[in-house]
Amino acid sequence: LAKTTQPISMDSYEGQEVNITCSHNNIATNDYITWYQQFPSQGPRFIIQGYKTKVTNEVASLFIPADRKSSTLSLPRVSLSDTAVYYCLAGGAGNMLTFGGGTRLMVKP
Amino acid sequence: GAGVSQSPRYKVTKRGQDVALRCDPISGHVSLYWYRQALGQGPEFLTYFNYEAQQDKSGLPNDRFSAERPEGSISTLTIQRTEQRDSAMYRCASRHHEANEQFFGPGTRLTVL
Numbered sequence: 001l002a003k004t005t006q007p008i009s010m011d012s013y014e015g016q017e018v019n020i021t022c023s024h025n026n027i028a029t030n031d032y033i034t035w036y037q038q039f040p041s042q043g044p045r046f047i048i049q050g051y052k053t054k055v056t057n058e059v060a061s062l063f064i065p066a067d068r069k070s071s072t073l074s075l076p077r078v079s080l081s082d083t084a085v086y087y088c089l090a091g092g093a094g095n096m097l098t099f100g101g102g103t104r105l106m107v108k109p
Numbered sequence: 110g111a112g113v114s115q116s117p118r119y120k121v122t123k124r125g126q127d128v129a130l131r132c133d134p135i136s137g138h139v140s141l142y143w144y145r146q147a148l149g150q151g152p153e154f155l156t157y158f159n160y161e162a163q164q165d166k167s168g169l170p171n172d173r174f175s176a177e178r179p180e181g182s183i184s185t186l187t188i189q190r191t192e193q194r195d196s197a198m199y200r201c202a203s204r205h206h207e208a209n210e211q212f213f214g215p216g217t218r219l220t221v222l
Contacts, residue, residue, distance in 0.1 A: 032209070043113075043200050043213025044152065087151055096142055096165060096210060097202075099151025 002027040002090035009104040018075040020103050022088030025069050033064060033071045036087045038102070044087060048073070075105075083107045110136070113214035115201050121220045122191055130186045130217045134203030140209060141184050142202040143176055152200055158184060191221045 006022040024033065032051050036044040048055055049072070050062040061074040076084060085102040114133045122128050134141050140159050144152035154168040160181040169175070173191075178184040188195055198218050201209040 022118075034209070042203070043216055044211075045213070048211040083199055096146075096154045096157050096168075097152070098154060099144075102151050 002031055004088045004090050006086075006088050006100065006103045008041070009103065009106070011106045012078055013108050014079055015077050018078050018082070018105060018107075020073045020075075020086055020088070020105070021070060022073070023070045024088070024090040027068050027090050030043075030092060031090045032092070033062065033068075034089045034091075035060070035073050036089065036097075037060065038085045038087065044099075047086075053076050070073060078105075078107045080107050080109065113201055113203050113212050115199075115214040115217050117217060118215060119218045119220075121222065123222050124192060125190055126192055127187065127189045128219065130188075130199050132184045132186070132201030132214060132217070134182065134184070134201070135205075135212055137205065138203035138212075139181075139206040140204040140211075141178055142204070143184070143186050144200045144202065144213075146198040146200055146216070148198075155186070187188075188219075191219075193218060193221045196221045 001023045004022050004024045012018045034049040035047040037047050038044040048062045050064050054064045063072045063085050063094050085104050087099050087102040089097050116131045141156040142157040146152040156176050158162055158165040158178040162180050173189045176186045198216045200216045202213045204211045
């Protein structure tokens with residue numbers, strides 16, 4: 001399982017785009033990159049998953065460069081309710097998850 | 110219900126007692142995972158099942174921890190002779206065999222006095 005490194009915390013303001021970058025230098029060929037979101041007192045919630053290039057869903061976009069050694073989660077026009085911890089994970093799709101410390105995003109009015 | 114449920118939601122016990130934590134996965138989900146989460150940290154993998162078979166228990170801290178899923182649905186995580194260091198949030202997740210997303214339950218907050 002590839003180790004991931006991401007910023008401990010980030011601040012943003014409502015309406016801004018937030019980009020959280022995660023590095024995973026030792027990612028394996030069959031590893032996927034997955035992002036989960038966790039609000040206080042709740043379990044983690046799946047946001048997005050990708051293998052390479054760009055993936056977009058109704059919540060976020062995930063950008064993965066060709067070397068796959070990093071990835072960027074992009075949250076468009078954040079609101080106060082996007083304040084949460086965001087976890088970047090690299091591992092086999094569908095396997096058990098290895099969480100790091102995550103990035104604590106604070107969205108301010 | 111539609112989601113993963115766990116019971117009890119809160120458990121306070123005295124050191125040395127045994128506790129059993131229950132997870133009821135989403136109906137039809139083949140895979141079931143147990144994690145432990147300390148305050149301010151990400152969840153830590155404990156063990157997982159496909160149907161009733163325990164596939165990986167490498168994350169269980171020691172032999173006081175065990176888990177079962179006898180009929181491939183509800184699972185129980187048992188901690189024997191609890192210690193104060195076992196205090197944490199214990200989370201269960203389930204996954205459909207045709208998808209990668211894990212759905213997490215609300216967790217059981219265990220406090221060992």
